[in-house]
Amino acid sequence: MERGSFEYVAGTKRNAAAYLWIPEQCQQLRGLLILGQNVPEHLLVGHPALRKVCAEQNLGIVWSTPSYFNLNNQDPAKTVAFLQQLLNGLAKTSGYDEVATVPWLPIGESMHLKMVGQLLDVVPARCIAGVFVKNGYLKGKNRETPVLMTIGTSQEWDQENVDIRTRWQDLSVYDNFVKERTAFPKWPASILVDGGSGHFDCPEPMIQYIADYTRAAVEARLPKPGEKEKLKPVTLDEGYVAELPLPGRESFSPARYSQTEGARHSTPWFFNKALASTACSTAAINWKAKPRSRYS
Secondary structure, X not given: XXXXXXXXXXXXXXEEEEEEEOOOOOOOOOEEEEEOXXXXXXXXXXXXXXXXXXXXXXXXXXXXXXXXXXXXXXOHHHHHHHHHHHHHHHHHHHXXXXXXXXXXXXXXXXXXXXXXXXXXXXXXXXXXXXXXXXXOOOOXXXXXXXXXXXXXXXXXXXXXXXXXXXXXXXXHHHHHHHHHHHHOOOOOEEEEEOOOOEOOOOOHHHHHHHHHHHHHHHHHXXXXXXXXXXXXXXXXXXXXXXXXOOOOOHHHOOOEEEEOOOOOOOXXXXXXXXXXXXXXXXXXXXXXXXXXXXXX
8 A cells, every 4th residue: 555645725635545456476567457436446446357357467456545536636747646656656565666667547437537537638658548437538638548438327416407217318428429439530439338327336247348348458458578568559440330229329229330441430439349249238228118106
C-alpha cells in the first residue's frame, strides 16, 4: 500500500491510499489495471474472472481507496502526476520496479468515468485501453485508444423529473456513441448494452465481459517477449463490427455482426467475434415490454 495526499480544493487536502495486487506466480508485470473508489470497483478488483485474466497476462491491479482521483481538479496532468507518485512508491515497496513504468488499463464507474477519460487524454501512449462502466464518457478528446463502454437502461438519477417506466428505453448515450464512431471511424470503440440494469449494477455477465475485453485488448496491444516496449496499434480490419438490436433499430433484429472491411463503419467495433456476438445477445431483450407495478 502507498499513501499520499492532494489538494482537493483550495486550502483543503484529502488523503489517498493505493493498493497493489500482483498474481502469485507473476515474475514480471506487463501492465496494470487502474481503478479508483466507487461502487462496482469494490467487486471488480477481487473478482475471480478479472484476476484470472490478470494471472494469464501478468497484469497487476492498483485500487485506490480513498481514491487518488480529484473530481474538482481542472488540470488532468496533476491527476496523472499524483498517480505516478503513488506507483513509484508501490514499485519501491513491492520489489516490482516495472510498476512505475508499465502501461495502464484504467477502469472506472460513475464519477470515475472522468478519471478514465483523463488518463486516456493525458497519456494515450501509456494506455492499453479504457473501460467506462455504466454510462459512456464522450467528453474526452482521445478518439484513438480502444475503449469499452458498458451502459445500463435504468438510471437512478433525476427520477423525480423523468418517468423511469419509459426512460429505460431511452438510449441517447448509445446514439451519441454512434455519432462519435461516425465522426471518428478509425476509433476502436466497443459498447455493451445491458438492458434492464441500473447505474450501480455490475452483473456477473458484465464482469465476465469486462474480463474478456481486457484479455483481448492486452493480447492485441502489449508487445510479446523480444518485441520493443511499445503499445501496438489496433488494426480495425482484424476486428468485428456489430449492429445491436436496440429500440428504433428493428431492422437490426436479429442482430448482425461481421468482420470489418476497413474503417468505414459507424457501428460498434470489437476485438473479436466472441465479443461482438455477446454484445448482440446481451442487447437482444424485449424492448417493447411493459413495466410491471406491484400496485397493478
